[in-house]
Structure formats: C-alpha cells, structure tokens
Amino acid sequence: MILFYWIALMIVSFSFAGLLFRLVKGPTVADRVVALDAIGVTLVSIVALLSLIIETEFFLEVILLMSILSFIGTAAFAKFLERGEIFDRDPR
C-alpha cells in the first residue's frame, strides 16, 4: 500500500513538473495564471499523498488553507488582468 502511495506521489510530481513548464514558457500572462492555479491544486494533492505516506493527520489543515489561498490568488490575478487594479470602488 505504501508503494502505491509512493508511485502516486511520483506521478503527481511529474505532472507538477509539466505545469511548471507551462508556467515558465506560457506565451501570455493568462497562461501563467492558469498554470499557477493548477499548481496550487496539484500542491494540495501532493500534501494529501504526503500525509498518507508519513501517516500523520496534522498536514490536513494545510489542505484547506492552501485551497482557499489558491482560489483567492486566482481571483485577484483575474481581476488584475481585467481591470488593472485589484481594489477599486467603481461599481460595475
């Protein structure tokens, strides 16, 4: 069972490397934001698999925190791309 977890962690880490490739190469800013969003989600699954491997439940709080931070970062990036600023008082 532990071998299965290790193999799963390896495959997820390889997909993480592929997302890093898109983050570095991406032609536009939106490509990089998409890659960052996917990297946050993949990092969540890496933490879950790591907590399965070293058999501790203390990492599970990290999962909720990182999913929330990833969503907030993506929303802020999207708004910055669309309007050029994050905090504005202009109701549109």
Added chain:
Amino acid sequence: MRNSWREGRFSIEILVDILIILLIGTGVLFSAVTALGLIRLPDVYTRTHAASKSSTLGVLSILLGTFVHFWFNEGIFNTQMVIAIAFLFITQPVAGHLIGRAAYMTGIKVAEETVRDDMGPAIEKRKNNQQEELENE
C-alpha cells in the same frame, strides 16, 4: 489469511483499501491528464478547460481517498477535509471561468482551429445597449 476472511475482520480493511486505491488512482490519472492538457493544448481557453475540469476531479478523488483512509484505517473523522473538498468543488470551476473571462477581456486571440466565438458578438451587443441607454438619458 483464510481465517481472517472468515472472521470478517480483514475483509473490511481489504475493501477499504480497494476503495482507496480506486479513488487515488482516478485522482492521479486526472492530474496527469491535466498536465498533458496544459502542455499540449493550443490556446488559453482550451488550457483553462483542461485545468479547471480535470484538475477539480483529480484533486477531489485524491482528497476523498485520503479522507476515507483516515476515517476507516486511523479512526479520524476530519471535518476540515470535508470542508476542503466542498470548497474545491465549488471554487475551482469559478476560478477557471474568471481566468477565461479576464483573458478574453484583455484581448488574447483564440486559436486558429476555433470554429465559432460567441463571446465577441455578446460583448458588442452589450456595448451597443449601454450606448443606447446613455443616448436616451
């Protein structure tokens, strides 16, 4: 092994292990498909599609597998995992939609293979409506 099957003690553990393997295997498969889609697809919008859909299901399956493992094998019912699963299930498609909309508004071109584009005419129509309202006022 056979005695433990008859006692019914090991069998539930084996069933739970099979469930965990199925869930985590699905999640790992979808994570790999996400990376493949982000590397291979031609423009931002198709990449958003790959990232939001398949990575949502992938991380959802992996988190469900972890949750089931900690519930049945360790006896820990972690409510933060449930909240994280629900939160990711709600917010990840929304994030994909936000990025796609921001990319279209900043004027990133669609790929050459695209067959039709509904967003451009919709934006034109909305702009015309707003101008008419201003003129009427």
